[in-house]
Structure formats: C-alpha cells, structure tokens
Amino acid sequence: MGLFLGSAHYLLAGVVFALLVRALLGKKAIRRNGEPLRNPPDTLPLVGNGIQFLQPRWNLLSWFNKCQRQFGYETLALTVPTLPPGVLIHDPKNLDYVFKHEGLFTKGNFVKTRSWDLFGNGIINADGAFWKLQRKAGLSFLNTANLRVLTDVALPQYLSESVKELEAAKPDQVVDLQDVFHEITTKLMGKMAYNMEMHFSSPFSSSFDHASGCTAQRFQNPLYPLTEFFFGHKFRQSISTVKKFGLEIVSRAMRDAKSISSSPPPSTSPDDEKLDSISGSLIHSLLSAIPDSPSTVADAALTYLSAGRDTTGQALTWTFYLLLSHPEVLSKIRDEVRGVLAREQAPLDTTSSSLPFSPAVLTPLSAPYSLAVFYESLRLYPPIPFEIRQAQAATTLPDGTFLPKDSVLVWCLWAMQRSRLTWGEDADQFRPERWLDENGTIKHKGAAEFPVFYGGARSCLGRKMAEGIAVQVIPVVAWGWEFEGLGKEDKRGGVGIA
Numbered sequence: 454m455g456l457f458l459g460s461a462h463y464l465l466a467g468v469v470f471a472l473l474v475r476a477l478l479g480k481k482a483i484r485r486n487g488e489p490l491r492n493p494p495d496t497l498p499l500v501g502n503g504i505q506f507l508q509p510r511w512n513l514l515s516w517f518n519k520c521q522r523q524f525g526y527e528t529l530a531l532t533v534p535t536l537p538p539g540v541l542i543h544d545p546k547n548l549d550y551v552f553k554h555e556g557l558f559t560k561g562n563f564v565k566t567r568s569w570d571l572f573g574n575g576i577i578n579a580d581g582a583f584w585k586l587q588r589k590a591g592l593s594f595l596n597t598a599n600l601r602v603l604t605d606v607a608l609p610q611y612l613s614e615s616v617k618e619l620e621a622a623k624p625d626q627v628v629d630l631q632d633v634f635h636e637i638t639t640k641l642m643g644k645m646a647y648n649m650e651m652h653f654s655s656p657f658s659s660s661f662d663h664a665s666g667c668t669a670q671r672f673q674n675p676l677y678p679l680t681e682f683f684f685g686h687k688f689r690q691s692i693s694t695v696k697k698f699g700l701e702i703v704s705r706a707m708r709d710a711k712s713i714s715s716s717p718p719p720s721t722s723p724d725d726e727k728l729d730s731i732s733g734s735l736i737h738s739l740l741s742a743i744p745d746s747p748s749t750v751a752d753a754a755l756t757y758l759s760a761g762r763d764t765t766g767q768a769l770t771w772t773f774y775l776l777l778s779h780p781e782v783l784s785k786i787r788d789e790v791r792g793v794l795a796r797e798q799a800p801l802d803t804t805s806s807s808l809p810f811s812p813a814v815l816t817p818l819s820a821p822y823s824l825a826v827f828y829e830s831l832r833l834y835p836p837i838p839f840e841i842r843q844a845q846a847a848t849t850l851p852d853g854t855f856l857p858k859d860s861v862l863v864w865c866l867w868a869m870q871r872s873r874l875t876w877g878e879d880a881d882q883f884r885p886e887r888w889l890d891e892n893g894t895i896k897h898k899g900a901a902e903f904p905v906f907y908g909g910a911r912s913c914l915g916r917k918m919a920e921g922i923a924v925q926v927i928p929v930v931a932w933g934w935e936f937e938g939l940g941k942e943d944k945r946g947g948v949g950i951a
C-alpha cells in the first residue's frame with residue numbers, strides 16, 4: 454500500500470495555513486497537576502505537530518519514537534491544526550486507564566468519519582448495542598471448536614498448497630513472501646468466515662488493499678477531503694468494487710442458508726466435512742444478528758476480513774523480514790520443529806512433495822519459541838502502529854493529566870514497544886528469548902505494556918486465531934527454505950506497515 458503522500462499535498466499546505474492559525478488560536482493548553490504539558494521535539498509555532506502528520510508514515514513513526522526516547526513515560530501536548538487539543542501518552546499506567554474505561558475513550562468522530570467510507574457500521578466503527586451484537590457474532594465464529602478445525606484441517610491444507618507453489622518456483626525466481634502469507638490468510642478467512650473461495654490476487658483484494666491504504670492516509674492528512682476531491686478517483690472506484698463484493702458475500706450467504714436446509718452438499722472426506730460444517734459461520738451469525746440490513750452485514754463482514762486477514766499477513770511478513778538478518782533465530786525455530794516431531798513421534802517424510810510433516814502438531818503450547826518469535830516481531834513491527842481516541846467526557850489520567858471533553862489521545866505502539874523503560878536496554882534488538890522463562894515457557898505481558906492486540910473490552914477477538922496461524926506458518930516456511938533479501942529494506946521496500 455502507498456506509504457508516501459504526493460507532493461501535491463505540500464502545495465496545499467499554503468492554502469490551509471490561514472485555517473490552521475485560526476484553529477490553533479482557539480485552543481487552551483492541557484495541564485498536568487496545574488502545569489501545562491511540555492511539547493514534543495520539533496514542535497513549530499502555529500502549525501504545532503501538524504507537519505509530522507503530513508510526513509510519510511515511516512518518518513512519523515520515527516518521530517514518535519524520538520519523543521519516547523527523549524521524554525520516557527511523560528505525557529506530551531499534541532497540537533495538530535484542525536483537531537481539538539490532544540496528548541501523546543507513553544506511560545503504560547495511562548494506557549491501562551484507557552483500556553479500563555472503554556466507554557470514556559471512544560474512536561469519536563475523528564476516527565469514524567475517516568474510516569466510514571470503507572468500514573461503515575462494521576465492528577471497529579460501531580459503539581453500543583450495534584458493537585455488542587457484532588462482537589457476539591465474532592465470538593461464536595472464533596469459538597474453540599472452530600479454531601480447532603482451523604488449526605487441524607483448514608490451515609494445514611492451505612499451507613501445503615502454498616508450500617507446493619513455493620517448491621514449484623524456479624531456482625533463481627524471486628518470491629514475494631508478503632503475497633504468500635496474504636494468500637494463506639485470505640483463503641482461511643474466505644472459507645471459514647464466508648464459505649467462499651477467495652484469493653489475494655483477485656480484483657476485490659487489490660481494491661480492498663488500495664482502499665485501506667487511502668483510509669490509513671486520512672489519519673495523517675487533515676486535508677483529505679480536499680486532496681481526495683482532486684486525486685481520489687481510484688479510491689472511490691476501489692470503494693465501490695469493495696462494496697459490491699461485500700453485498701455479493703451477503704447474497705451468496707443468504708442463498709447458502711436456503712440450500713443447506715434442503716440438500717446438504719456431498720462431502721469427500723471426514724476432514725472436508727468438518728471444514729464444510731463450520732464454513733461461513735461468521736456471515737451466518739451476522740445475518741441472524743442483523744436480519745434486516747444486508748448492507749450493514751456487508752460492512753461487518755468486510756471489517757472482519759480486514760481485521761483478520763491483513764494484520765496477520767503483515768505480521769508474518771515482518772517476521773520473515775527480521776529472520777533475514779537473524780539466521781541464529783531461524784535455526785532455533787528449526788530445532789524446535791525437530792523437538793516437537795520427536796516428542797510427538799511424528800514421522801518426517803523427506804520424500805513428500807508438499808509438507809514433510811503435519812503442521813497440526815505445532816501449537817502455541819508445543820512451539821513456544823515460534824510464538825516468542827511472533828511476539829517479538831509484533832513488538833517491533835505492530836500491524837496497527839498507532840491509535841487515536843477521543844475523550845467523551847472530562848477526565849484525569851493516572852499521571853495527573855487533566856483531559857477536557859473531546860480531547861484527542863494518541864499512543865504509538867511502534868514507539869511504546871521500543872521503550873527502554875519497559876523492555877530494557879536492548880529494546881531495539883530482535884531477541885525472542887525475552888519472551889521465554891528459564892524453562893522455555895512463554896512469559897506473558899499485560900496489554901498496557903504490549904498493546905499490540907489492544908486491551909480491555911474491545912481487545913482483539915482474533916488473537917488466538919492469529920497465534921494459531923503463526924505457530925504453524927513460521928516453522929513450516931522456516932523449515933523448508935533459506936532466505937535472502939533484495940537489499941531494498943532501508944525504506945521498507947515493498948513491505949506495508951499500515
């Protein structure tokens with residue numbers, strides 16, 4: 454997805470300058486224990502921190518990290534023209550307070566208006582009763598029995614298809630691992646959630662990808678209505694492709710529901726039967742929860758697709774990006790596989806043309822090192838790198854910062870998860886061992902310190918699913934190949950971070 458804003462945006466800076474001045478003059482400073490908050494580095498008169506947000510995402514994240522390094526856990530004032538007064542928080546105590554007061558800190562109009570076109574009433578935009586019923590539908594989709602079918606049947610099948618494709622690659626062919634991982638997560642979500650065969654290369658998927666990229670940019674560009682008016686043609690086209698596809702998912706599911714009751718489909722094996730019996734369970738739960746609005750069901754379905762597929766695909770991509778420069782970690786993953794196979798007395802089939810072993814033996818419990826590798830990648834490269842909330846009423850954070858109603862609260866996971874105060878002097882290093890105790894068991898971190906899956910009442914519903922996928926995909930791909938980068942990694946060549 455596009456990480457860079459075109460130069461056209463900078464031209465518009467002048468047009469807006471007057472607006473910014475006006476917006477800023479009306480603002481009152483936020484205080485902590487009576488004292489105004491300090492400003493972050495590089496704060497400019499009048500435009501405040503607005504320029505940082507206009508920068509390419511990579512620069513914005515580096516700037517957040519600089520704030521964190523310089524000020525530790527201190528809460529800083531954030532001034533972005535056109536937005537209400539805000540704070541940038543770093544202290545896990547403050548974040549814990551946010552997670553525990555879900556109703557007080559909501560996405561507010563700021564987030565909703567920006568993600569409305571793509572996600573509409575989908576779960577991440579919804580509040581109140583509407584949120585509850587989508588969360589309930591998601592919980593029943595992600596129940597333990599369904600997750601077992603995912604890890605025992607669906608994932609091993611799709612993984613073996615991907616392994617076959619990788620093996621068919623020519624010796625010097627370049628393979629984009631990001632596409633491989635997105636294909637796996639797309640097939641999984643398509644089949645299990647919607648009972649559809651989906652592929653990452655489909656026009657729908659590329660439109661969805663483009664639309665999510667543009668939506669992510671809206672969070673950095675306060676002038677997006679203006680820039681999209683001139684340059685938003687492709688974005689609008691993508692949205693319309695996505696919406697059409699969403700309605701198709703829904704109408705197929707409605708047809709499915711009718712035909713299942715009359716004639717069950719012929720099954721070929723007990724495994725296929727297991728998978729078929731749960732396929733589409735998300736869309737069917739959503740349909741029965743929201744019987745009277747197909748377009749809302751479509752919004753909900755597409756939001757789940759984004760939440761489940763893109764995050765996991767990106768996290769796996771970053772994992773292998775990190776493994777490129779850490780061969781010692783790669784060989785420990787392979788050691789772990791050998792150990793699991795020996796313990797399970799699972800045979801290693803060296804003649805197999807697809808998988809040399811059954812990935813279903815790899816679970817978060819049997820493969821803690823691989824899980825630690827995944828956590829460590831998520832720490833350094835969180836798929837959702839920063840979050841924005843708005844205070845629905847005046848409140849005081851645990852560190853004494855007083856937030857008036859409507860103030861904006863920002864935290865940057867990218868920066869917080871690199872804090873030396875939280876993670877120690879080697880916070881910048883990729884070291885999966887930090888997640889393991891002396892017995893090789895996973896050490897868990899609370900959501901306030903490791904907020905990668907969010908926290909509190911709205912925490913990620915798919916964490917177990919993502920972990921189940923990771924502990925199979927990482928070892929299987931690490932087992933079969935040696936890796937080499939293309940040498941373009943300095944500016945994250947080809948690897949999305951939105």
Ligand code: HEM
Binds near residue numbers: 765837918
């Ligand atoms: C590594 C993978 C994943 C990461 C890092 C991740 C992270 C997150 C985060 C940060 C949120 C809060 C977003 C917000 O409200 O701003 C979230 C919410 C959510 N995630 Fe995940 N997620 C992952 C995988 C999944 C998977 C596989 C699913 C399964 C479908 C899923 C389903 C959801 C849902 C439904 C929500 C909304 C929860 C609510 O608002 O009540 N996620 N996730």
Ligand SMILES: *[C@@H]1O[C@H](CO)[C@@H](O)[C@H](O)[C@H]1NC(C)=O
Binds near residue numbers: 890891892
């Ligand atoms: C590691 O295992 C030993 C023996 O079972 C146990 O006594 C010890 O408490 C364990 N260490 C941790 C950190 O759990």
